[in-house]
Amino acid sequence: MRKLVVLLVVLAVTSACAGGTKRGGGEHNTADVTFAQQMIPHHEQAVVMAGLVDGAGASGEVTALAAQITAAQDPEITTMKTWLDDWDADVEPADHDMDMDGHTGMMTGTDLDSLAGLSGAEFDRSWLTMMTAHHEGAVEMAETELREGRSDDARALAKDIIAAQQKEIATMKGLLQ
Numbered sequence: 001m002r003k004l005v006v007l008l009v010v011l012a013v014t015s016a017c018a019g020g021t022k023r024g025g026g027e028h029n030t031a032d033v034t035f036a037q038q039m040i041p042h043h044e045q046a047v048v049m050a051g052l053v054d055g056a057g058a059s060g061e062v063t064a065l066a067a068q069i070t071a072a073q074d075p076e077i078t079t080m081k082t083w084l085d086d087w088d089a090d091v092e093p094a095d096h097d098m099d100m101d102g103h104t105g106m107m108t109g110t111d112l113d114s115l116a117g118l119s120g121a122e123f124d125r126s127w128l129t130m131m132t133a134h135h136e137g138a139v140e141m142a143e144t145e146l147r148e149g150r151s152d153d154a155r156a157l158a159k160d161i162i163a164a165q166q167k168e169i170a171t172m173k174g175l176l177q
Helices: 002-025 030-051 058-086 111-118 120-148 152-176
Strands: none
Touching: 030 058, 030 111, 030 120, 030 152, 058 120, 058 152, 111 120, 120 152
16 A cells, blocks of 8 residues: 555656646747737737627627637637746736737727727727737737747647638628628
């Protein structure tokens, strides 16, 4: 019995140590950290924008797209926060400019306030236009990760973001026509 307990303790310690190096794709670099630190608030804003759809009299297509965006990006936010924790990096770096307005597709507070004041077809048109620009910014950030990042997991997420958001961009552009 004592040997079994010792073996279980050794396995638990070994597993815990190995797990710490595996999460977040193992090896990473500054580009991976920057990608996660910038993509988190970017995704958070997309989720906020998706939340504006409720009560705006949006079309069924826009409502479905907003739900799809939230369902995809909420778990990605959680994943990236876990990576940053595993990498001993802050979710928000100390030198981070709190105001990312206009950065890589980010909407300004004024943009979001304006959008929140719209309804119906006018809301749909503005939301689709803003979300298209927002997604294009995310694709640009993900492409930078693919060029410069080292983490296998972060690079895989970047590929997923590019594929999903390019598809959504095409859908949104189609809805705008």
